[in-house]
Amino acid sequence: MVTTLSLADTYPAWSWNPVTDLRAMWAFPFMVNAFRAGTIVAVLAGVIGWYMVVRRQSFAGHTLAQVSFPGAACATLLGITPVVGYFAFCVGAALVIAAIPRAGQGGSGQEAALTGTVQAFGLACGFLFVTLYKGFLGGINSLLFGSFLGITTTQVTVLAAVAAVTLTTLAVIARPLLFASADPDVAAVRGVPVRVLSVTFLVLLGTATAATSQITGTLLVFALLVMPAATAQQLTARPAAGLAVSVLIGLVVTWTGLIAAYYSPYPIGFYVTTFAFGMYVLARLTRLLAQALARRAPAPARLSGGAA
């Protein structure tokens, strides 16, 4: 995490032969770890992100992502591995959001002012920790904009374990959660424990955010958590297909991002956001086109889009 690219580094040449290129890239253990971690994170973020977009809680996801920066910085300052800081701060913040009703919503006026202040203060705390920890200033960019260098095998194991637990929990509550997200009032009447589900989901979201931040950096969590899910929502309204598309886009974006970042001096966060955003724009255009065609053609088979 602390390692930064030295400027004199020469970057490997792209030979246009995918097999040799991949083999050359995977000869480095750190790249293998980066791909493992990226894959785990892409699956986790794709699934949790899809639920987050359905539940319209992207504001909460944004807030949790901002919190991960002081978390990692604080852990580094205390001499613990940043992973602990990421998870402790994100899950803690998720519990705080869960405790304050409507805190995860954007709200308006004064509520937004409070959330904005807390976010900015959290980032300021992160900056304080970074300044207090001398010699770490070079690493601040990788904390904020993501880095795939120096991911250890232990980190991959931790990520895999966290992802397994998170996804298992989500699988258990998937159906009632979807019901509660689509129509909380009816779900509550039918005896679905809406409040418990909401708190559980926020904790899962905190975990996913903490995991995603480690790859994309604090500021670009949206790239993996929201954009694949939003793209999937543009393409299909069915939950199973939506989840699958979301995970698939996350994987494609992460892998291409890793490859591009390996072969060039620019940070992975830039590539992941650009690819994910490009796919989102494409999906929106496709949907607009499909709608325009459907409107022109009198046929009743209209493509109904997902986003409510």
Add this chain to the structure above:
Amino acid sequence: MSVFRAFDHPYFTHALLAGTGIAAAAGLVGYFLVLRAQVFTGDALGHVAFTGALAALALGYDLRLGLFVATVVFAVLIGALGRRGRSDDVAIGSVFAWILGLGAFFLTLYSTRGAAHGTAGVNVLFGSIFGLSAGQARTAALVAAAICAVVALLARPLLFASVDEAVAAARGVPVRTLGLVFLVLVGACAAEATQAVGSLLLLGLLAAPAGAAHRLTARPHHALALSAGLAVAEMWAGLGLSYAAPRLPPSFAILAVATAVYLATLLTVRPRRDHTVTSEEERDDVPTPSRL
């Protein structure tokens, strides 16, 4: 007193000069941001400010040129998209995440030009108010004064248009133009605030004093003045704190004071129910769509 010796240092007087103007402008603009429920715009402009500043640096222009061009252009774009543009949180969030990603790209582009450029990103993100030169401080203060003057000039119609847009429009107030002009002011203010506390933290400078002022008084003109006053006082306290304890970076100190003041008002002052705008919104039980 060691505190008074602070004024012997030119960097401190420059910071004080620029900081006072920037805080006053942020307080005034922030009040309207909270009143118009556009705090999110401040967040978005912070992202844009970062990318604009680094794009200018990477292309070899003055950082401030990039700041102002980027924030003002995007403020106009947000205004042009109108209310429709504000409702789709996921789309807007994605756009701004991508813009930040672009900022990371320009940052790398710029830092590969020379080793001394490595801290540029950190300075833009978290501010470097103690690093302002005399000329930079003077320009910042002048621009801030201009923002304050325009806000003061527009305060009455803008208040009217913010509190009750429909009635204001019916009375012949050019609501749409006012909204656009205000967004340009927000853009300029964001560019200013980036020089003081950085693009990631400017949201706090816009939101905290304004939130506290909204909590403390219901009378718009009092709240407007109070918001500016609080912002300036918090700026001074933060700068003083950072001078007294050099381990605290100034932007953290300013944000810490601002957050503490806001939290104090939240804990001590009970929320009012008589304010037309907020009471209406608080009673509304329909969940508002979340925004980034």
